[in-house]
Structures are given as C-alpha cells and as structure tokens.
Amino acid sequence: MILDRRHALAGMIAASLPWPARVEAMTATKPFAAVALQLAARSVERQPDRKGASAQMIAMIEEIGVKLRSSAIFIQQYGGTPVRLAVLPEYVLTSYPGRISIPDFAEKAALDIDGPEYDALGKVAQAQKLFIAGNAYERDPNFPGLYFQTSFVVAPNGEVVLRYRRLNSMFAPTPHDVWSKYLDIYGIDGVFPVARTEIGNLAAIASEEILYPEIARAHALRGAEIFVHSSSEIGSPLATPKQIARRARAFENIAYVVSANTGGIEATAMPLASADGNSSIIDYKGNMLAESNSGETFTAFADIDLNALRAQRRKPGMTNFLARQRLELFAPIYGGTAPHPADSLIEGGKIKVPDRDHFLRVQEQAIERLAKEGLI
Known part of the structure; x- marks a missing residue:
C-alpha cells in the first residue's frame, strides 16, 4: 500500500504525466496568447482554522475565474488571438507564511495534492479551456509536518499536469532539505518536471529562483520551451535583479518567460503595494513583449510563437546557446562539495520538522565553511 501510494504520487509529480503531458514533440503550432494575470494575494492569517482558510481560498478561486474570463475576452478582442495560457502570481491564495510555524502553516493553509482547491482550479480551467499556472503551499503525506512551495499547471481537462516544488528557499522546506528521501520517492523527473502539452513544453520557476x-537551464535541457514564473516581488521603474534575470533566462535558454507578480498583498500588516507590479512576458530573444504597471491588471499579455522558437533552437549559429553547451566542462565543479548541504531536515533517517531559524543557521554554517576554505 505504501509503495502504491508513493508511486501514485510520483506519477502526479513526474514529467511523464497523464494527458496532455505525454504528448510528444509537436508539429506546427498556431500562435496563442498568454497572460500574466497580476492579482493581489490574500493572506489567510486572520482565518481561525483550516476550514476558514479553505473557504477563503475557494471563494478567491471563483473570483479569479471571473477575472480570467473577462481578461481573456478583452485580449482576444484586442489582438485577435485566443488566450490558452494564464499564469497567476506566487502564493496568491494565501500570501506568505510569515512567522507562523512550519507545522502550523502546513495544517492551516497548505493545499492537499487532491484537495478541493485544485478541484476548483480544474473547473475554471475546464470551463475556460485554459492552461492555468500558479503557485501554492502544498502538503505531501510522505513528509508529515512539512510543506513545499509548489508551482503547478492545470490543463483544460482539469488535471494537474505539472507539479514543481521550489528547490531554493530561504525560510521554508524544499526537496533538497530532504533530498535522499525525495529522490527515492519521486526521482529526478519529479525534481525537474517538464509537461509536454499541446501549447508547448512547460516548466515552472518559482519566485526568486x-x-x-x-x-x-536544467529545465531547458529537459525540453522546456515556456517558463511559467509565479512571483511576489518589489516592483520598480528601475531595473531590478529579477527583471534582469527574467530576460537573461529567456535568451540564454531560447525560451519564453511568462511572469506574474502579485498586485499587492491584502490582509497583512505590510503596506498593500509592497509587492506589486512588473508582471511581464519575455520572448526567446530576451525582448520584453509586455509589462504591467501596478495594481490588479491583465495588461501583461502577448502572443507566443512556438514555431519561431523551435526554428531558432534548430538553427546553427552563435546565438544557439543550448546547442553550444559543453556540460562536461562544468561537471567537476558542480560535482564537488555543495555550499548548501542536502538533507538538512533528515536526522537519523527520519524527517525533522524545523523552526524557521533552522534555515538561517544552515546558511550561516555554509558561509563559515566557504570563508575557511578561502572561497569567499
């Protein structure tokens, strides 16, 4: 039974997922529109329990469905191209955990893999014939007491066809913190999943990642053509590190980046517009196709031309960065001792539920070791 459950969950997370993730390399694909829907995240901090938090999330998904439908209608009327992909901001249903303990937040606000929130998102995707990408905190029965920040894609048939768990986080558990057990259950396909769909090969990048x-690059080398990027970050008219990075990730991997930022965060002590603005769509040459200003808006939308992207990837030349990769050059460096250790939440073969300061202590130890070795 345990093995059956593990294999079932692994199948949900791995790249070899049910339709449409099993669709193989595509032939010519009609251009379609994508939208990075900039919405305010809504904190569940004031909800008394899980029941209240879930009810708030379900209600918000219904609101998102209304906003998605009206946005898609306008975009098609404006540009003539149907919307097939919508990306939602980071943790839009709950906001960030703050100083709530990890097990308490997991119990109150983290979604279950087969929970009602995913069912509600699936109904929106089915009704509107959309691929919906988003980001949420999620519980996994293999890791009780923990949660993972998960980027997902829901297909037009209502199924979750991509589930990617954030690998680099400052104050939250990641698969790398339980690396040996996570790999045993899900394998590398569950770490870097790519969904092969009728609108291209999709992969997720979470927030500051x-x-x-x-x-x-790991996703691109596994075939990703479109990066869905859910974020909650400081917007600015000046070039921020993430704005620069989005363009770099696009051109160096010959991939589209569809990046949705929050349009503020509601129901917290933080000023509303602290994480607001600059949702964007960037093409495979690093060109900004669309970028939002502040507030809730659908104005980051653009056409996605996969035929042009694929032609670029198959064309010899100096700008074909994927074909020119010489990975053997870097294997000895990357194969050395990692600055940040794996399995920091496994002790004596068992999962350890940490306090939030645990992650700061691990980073301090990594910095100390790098300094002793003269590397920083």
Missing part, C-alpha cells in the same frame, strides 16, 4: 540560472 529566476535568479538561479541552473534551475532554468
């Missing part, structure tokens, strides 16, 4: 080129 856009600053880590290895994550995007």
